[in-house]
Amino acid sequence: MKRNILYALASSLLLWLAWPPIPYTSFILLFALLPLLIATENINKTEVPKKGKKVFLITFLTFVIWNTASIYWIWNASPEGSIVAYLLGALLMALSFWLHYKIRNKVKSLIADIFLIGFWVTYEYLHQSWDLNFPWMNLGNGLANTPQLYQWYEYTGVYGGTIWILTSNVLLLNIWRSRSAANRQGILKTSMAWALWIIIPIAFSLYTYSSYEETNNPSNIVVVQPNVDPYEKYSGSVYQQLDQLIKLSQDSAKFNTEFILWPETAIPEYINEEKIRNTRIFPTIQNFLKPYPNVTLITGAETFLTYQTEQTPSAKYDASSNMYWDSFNTAVAFENSAEVQFYHKSKLVPGVEKMPFAAALSFMKPIFAKFGGTTGGYGYQNEPSVLYSKGGIGAAVAICYESIWGNWVAQYIDKEAQFIAIITNDGWWGNTSGKDQHLQYARLRAVENRRWVARSANTGISAFINQRGDIVQQTAWWKPAVISQNINLNSELTFYTKHKDWIAYPFIGIGIIGVLLVAFERKKIKGKDRGI
Structure with a gap:
């Protein structure tokens, strides 16, 4: 033995x-x-x-x-x-x-x-x-x-x-x-x-x-790494943080830049999606974007929606207003217009963002607290949605944890996304191999779909990855940074993008028969x- x-x-x-x-x-x-x-x-x-x-x-x-x-x-x-x-x-x-x-x-x-x-x-x-x-x-x-x-x-x-x-x-x-x-x-x-x-x-x-060889179809992308301590991110003013993001973006943004990426929950203010144009954040961002007519800014934010009736399984009831509401870990796309696009993170971290088997395992909530992200029960989408630039370029925006699902990212690409944008906050784990593994896994998505990856990580590592899976640029850990890159957009679909996890299904059948x-x-x- x-x-x-x-x-x-x-x-x-x-x-x-x-x-x-x-x-x-x-x-x-x-x-x-x-x-x-x-x-x-x-x-x-x-x-x-x-x-x-x-x-x-x-x-x-x-x-x-x-x-x-x-x-x-x-x-x-x-x-x-x-x-x-x-x-x-x-x-x-x-x-x-x-x-x-x-x-x-x-x-x-x-x-x-x-x-x-x-x-x-x-x-x-x-x-x-x-x-x-x-x-x-x-x-x-x-x-x-x-x-x-x-x-x-x-x-x-x-x-x-x-x-x-x-x-x-x-x-x-x-x-x-x-x-x-x-x-x-x-x-x-x-x-x-x-x-x-x-x-x-x-x-x-x-x-x-x-x-x-990549088909030449360039688009200029700017990735920002603000380096905000996730455990202290609410200690300063929301607008101080916004100013820092804008200043970093201006260091590399050009007239022909088409996307600027800010990381997950870069805007820490809790935003009502239906009233976002009435916030101080909206005109601040609009003023920032004026010199860049082609730019679409994609940023992480924490948002919420209210309902008269219980419209989603994740909706919570507020007795004081007699309303239901959902909070979301969101990717928001701003441009030089009143148009605002939202994508709600769907692959949620168990226990932190979504209680697993909520009815049966509610007693385990303390165990799952702080599993790596912001605490709370979030709403979610059932399928991904592509965020578009003014020029019609589609971005597959994966928020943090979502980037390790090949089949999920492929669904974006199937919906005509021409590159992959990952916005994340890996600072929860500190200077450990977690951030490095998360970066390396992004290379898998690049090869599976033959798409460039632009990765904005709050504390690092931010990066650009080409269609072969090579890391072309990357930032240092725990330092404010901004990087830009002319990437090649791609509209062709790989066999994997079209068929997702097809190769697993016969073996799943074998496994079930064996059980x-x-x-x-x-x-x-x-x-x-x-x-x-």
Whole structure:
């Protein structure tokens, strides 16, 4: 058992070494799970009681160490919330391996390994879809800082990476199995299959990366990083903060600039959307934009709407006014006219911006407090909406956490967005790898959709990323800054943009079938025990 624990620890170390933002190590993911798979094989072969429990515990050990080491930075925002993040993801990962163990002795090993991939992909899809969503640790994200390896994400998205990584590890396991059985022919065949599985995607990616050329369609974008401490952002005047943003913007804005980006909640005043033109903020911004006739300013803000009746599931009732109201984490687009556009953040941080399973888990609200963002229960949109410039350029505006959803960003692009704008506030986590991981993940969205990314982060790291996933410019952490870039707009749709997470669905079907088989088998065993 001690040897198996060492195998588990080896996998956790390899997974951590391979994970962003550590550079040049992504390839380790292609064999990082092998020690753990060998450990589960060893347990399966031994004559010990409660083998399933041992498999679950040893895999949970691996994944809780890996998760904690990679997303430790959540602790800075919320010790309580971080524990949920560390444990829940590890629990679902370990459950995938436990299901693999349960089905391992019922079908051939090759079939069982396909089920393992199905179980894992099903876990990842669940973890991006339910109310406790946190797809940060999806395996395909692990390649983020090496775009030379994943240019084919424009066809598969990150699930293609997850399947590639898992299959590589499973093939290596089968080489190890053949070696244990002294099956030289099996070793040769499986080794050749593994080599082709690795080499072909890498060769295709390197060729695509070196030969990819953007269509020349320039647009000048300015990104502002005000560097306001998120824990003290309300200590100064709203208008002092607004003045700082304007002064930074004027440093780089030009006559031909078409977009200026300010970060998430850059305007901290609580704004009634229906009365925004009556605020002091509106004429201040209009005066700032006068010298720049083509500019559309996109800024984060906290806004609200009131209703006579309960119009949304998130609406709250105010007894004093006999009205319902919704608050939003919002992207607002201003231009040189009375036109104002709004997009309400939809992928909300569990517990902070949206209470997960609100009716059933309301008692957990204190645990989720300060999970990384502004506290409160926000309203949301059911689908993304593109924000447009006066000239008709469409921007896919992802607010913070939303940028880690490939399928969500692709919906924007499907609606004719020509570049991706990310507005975020990563200062909640401090100077940790959280901000770096978040930046690296933006590169995935660039490749999936072949769109430039303009990223405005309150305290950093702000950046421009081209259609190959290269970081062309980036700012320093915790310093006021402004950067500008002529990006190339793109209106073409990639295969991934058109079909989203298509590659995951067959494996989700396999995973569901596997769960049903395990459940049926357990029910049959219980029936025998009862003499049924």
